[in-house]
Structures are given as C-alpha cells and as structure tokens.
Amino acid sequence: MENKEQFVKLTAKALLLIFTMLLLLSCKTKEPEPEFLFRTALLVNENHTWYKAFEYFSEIIEERSKGRIQVQVYPSEQLAKEIEAIRLIQAEVIDMTTTGSTLTNWFEVATFCELPFLMQDSIDMQRYIKGPIGKLMETEMIEKSGLRALGHFQRGERHLTSNRPIRHPDDLKGLIIRVPNVPSFVDTWKALGAKPTPMAFSEVFTSLQQGTIEAQENPFAMINNAGFAEVQKYLNLTGHVLSWVYPVVGEKQFQKLPPDLQEIFLQAGRDMQAYEHRLFLENEKSVQEELKSKGMEFIEVDKDAFQKKSEKAIFESLSPEMQEIYHQLKAEKDAA
Numbered sequence: 028m029e030n031k032e033q034f035v036k037l038t039a040k041a042l043l044l045i046f047t048m049l050l051l052l053s054c055k056t057k058e059p060e061p062e063f064l065f066r067t068a069l070l071v072n073e074n075h076t077w078y079k080a081f082e083y084f085s086e087i088i089e090e091r092s093k094g095r096i097q098v099q100v101y102p103s104e105q106l107a108k109e110i111e112a113i114r115l116i117q118a119e120v121i122d123m124t125t126t127g128s129t130l131t132n133w134f135e136v137a138t139f140c141e142l143p144f145l146m147q148d149s150i151d152m153q154r155y156i157k158g159p160i161g162k163l164m165e166t167e168m169i170e171k172s173g174l175r176a177l178g179h180f181q182r183g184e185r186h187l188t189s190n191r192p193i194r195h196p197d198d199l200k201g202l203i204i205r206v207p208n209v210p211s212f213v214d215t216w217k218a219l220g221a222k223p224t225p226m227a228f229s230e231v232f233t234s235l236q237q238g239t240i241e242a243q244e245n246p247f248a249m250i251n252n253a254g255f256a257e258v259q260k261y262l263n264l265t266g267h268v269l270s271w272v273y274p275v276v277g278e279k280q281f282q283k284l285p286p287d288l289q290e291i292f293l294q295a296g297r298d299m300q301a302y303e304h305r306l307f308l309e310n311e312k313s314v315q316e317e318l319k320s321k322g323m324e325f326i327e328v329d330k331d332a333f334q335k336k337s338e339k340a341i342f343e344s345l346s347p348e349m350q351e352i353y354h355q356l357k358a359e360k361d362a363a
C-alpha cells in the first residue's frame with residue numbers, strides 16, 4: 028500500500044517535471060528567432076572601445092530591424108584570430124570583424140591605412156580616409172577580400188613597449204618584437220635592427236610573459252586593454268604609426284539582406300563609427316595616466332632617428348604601383 032502511494036507521488040512529480048520542461052521549451056520557441064544572425068570576432072576584450080561599439084551596433088540594429096537582425100559579439104579572439112576571422116567570413120562561417128593593414132595579405136593598397144611614418148595627425152588621416160585612397164581601399168576590399176567596410180575607427184599612435192628602455196634605434200639590436208601579420212611592419216623593424224616576429228594579438232601577452240618575445244608595439248588603448256603593463260616596464264614613445272581600422276561585414280552576407288535591412292545595416296554602421304569615436308576621444312584623455320599608475324615608465328625617444336633609419340626600407344617594400352601612390356599621398360600632404 029505504502030509502495031503504491033510512493034509510486035503515485037513519484038509519477039506525479041515526474042509528470043510535473045515533464046510539464047514544466049515542456050512549458051519552458053514552448054516559451055523558448057515563442058521568442059522570435061532572428062532571420063539574420065551575424066557573428067562577430069574581435070581581437071580586443073570587453074573593455075575596449077571597439078567591443079563597446081559593436082555592442083552598441085548590436086543593440087541598435089536589433090531594435091531598428093525589429094528583431095530580424097541579431098549581432099553576436101565575441102571578444103579576445105575567442106572565435107578566431109584576425110587572419111582566420113577574415114577567412115571564416117569569406118567562407119560564411121562567421122560574419123563580422125575589425126581589420127586594417129592585415130588586409131595587405133589580400134590587396135596591397137590596404138598598407139596605407141597603417142604605413143609607418145605616413146600620417147602625422149588626424150587631419151592627414153581624415154584626408155586619406157575620405158580621399159581617393161580611402162575610396163580605392165573600400166572597393167578593393169569588396170572585390171579582393173569579400174569584405175564591406177561599415178565605417179572606420181580612428182586609432183592612437185602606436186608605441187613600442189619593452190623591458191629595457193629604448194631611446195634610439197641602436198638600442199633595438201636583436202630585440203625580439205612581435206608585430207601583426209603585416210609585411211610593412213616586418214620590414215620596418217628589420218631595418219631598425221630588431222627581430223620582428225609576426226604573431227596573432229591574443230598570443231602576445233603569454234609570449235611576453237614566457238619571454239619568447241621581448242617587445243610589442245600598439246596604441247595606448249590596446250596596451251592598456253591587453254594588460255601589457257603586467258609584463259612590460261617601458262613605454263617607449265616611438266609614435267611610429269598612426270592608423271585606422273575598419274569594422275567589416277562579409278559582402279556575401281550583406282547581399283543576402285533585403286534592401287530595407289541593408290539600409291538599416293549601413294546606417295547603424297555609421298552610428299557605430301560616431302559612437303566609437305566619442306569613446307575613443309574620452310579614453311585617450313585618461314589612458315596614459317592609467318598606464319603610468321599600473322607602473323609603466325614612459326620613455327622619450329629620438330623619433331627622427333627611427334624615421335630616418337627605416338624610411339628607405341619602408342618605401343622599397345612597396346611595389347612600383349604602390350610607390351607611385353606613396354608619392355601622390357606625400358604630395359597631397361605637402362599641398363594641404
């Protein structure tokens with residue numbers, strides 16, 4: 028008798044459990060599934076302005092498309108490293124990322140968005156982005172790499188970090204420095220006397236910690252974001268590159284959107300750019316102090332010596348066609 032009662036109780040419990048699970052499942056299926064899902068691989072972590080900008084993009088696009096488009100953002104190269112991300116977007120496995128001069132591996136003209144010693148200030152940069160070179164970059168990007176630029180993110184100057192102070196190129200002798208997978212970066216640091224090693228961004232921290240590399244170079248924001256102050260003592264103010272990156276979407280994926288959603292997508296891209304720029308300017312105000320408070324020592328360097336020693340190698344690394352563009356850009360700059 029007792030057994031029978033227990034059996035009934037247990038069956039009732041089991042039925043209740045099954046009922047609840049079915050209810051949950053049915054609730055879940057009632058949530059509208061997005062018609063279009065865009066997966067984004069970023070190299071920075073959640074605290075960086077690029078990540079925050081993509082979060083914003085995701086919010087506004089979901090709202091404006093009334094849930095038809097959803098954007099998922101994965102930080103810290105969790106989904107893919109930069110080069111891999113580009114290939115995965117081309118294969119339509121993922122859909123969005125940020126990239127810049129790494130695209131030189133697909134089309135040469137991309138080198139100009141991050142060529143050492145080319146741009147001096149944001150005025151130079153804006154002139155290039157909006158001028159013929161920027162237009163050419165965006166068309167080549169679609170044709171040669173299957174990516175569409177949704178705007179651009181302006182970056183701060185790149186500086187060298189290390190565990191011994193570097194004031195002059197002579198101090199670089201044999202220094203193993205990580206550079207992104209960008210040919211002009213390799214040529215520049217070779218000419219300066221260091222040993223450049225191309226490596227994905229997410230591997231840099233551990234490699235510095237383990238001593239397989241001794242130095243790296245990036246803007247203040249990235250140095251701070253990646254926690255390099257924990258493994259690097261000196262921030263040598265080389266300011267050797269001023270650059271921008273593009274938030275991009277796979278062109279094939281973009282073309283699958285109906286015209287009304289394409290419009291929403293492009294407008295959200297423009298809004299994301301403006302949003303990121305505000306965050307970038309805010310962050311630039313405090314980031315140097317933050318790095319100092321984390322123990323980094325800022326070192327003034329002989330910038331001219333760096334430029335003079337690498338200029339020729341940088342120019343010679345360009346194909347004749349790109350050398351022609353280089354001259355045009357310099358002439359434009361002098362005329363401005």
Ligand code: CS2
Pocket residue numbers: 109126127128129130141206207208209227228244245246249272
């Ligand atoms: C980053 C990149 O990997 C890095 O150091 O700063 O954004 C780098 O500038 C790129 O590879 C650009 O395409």
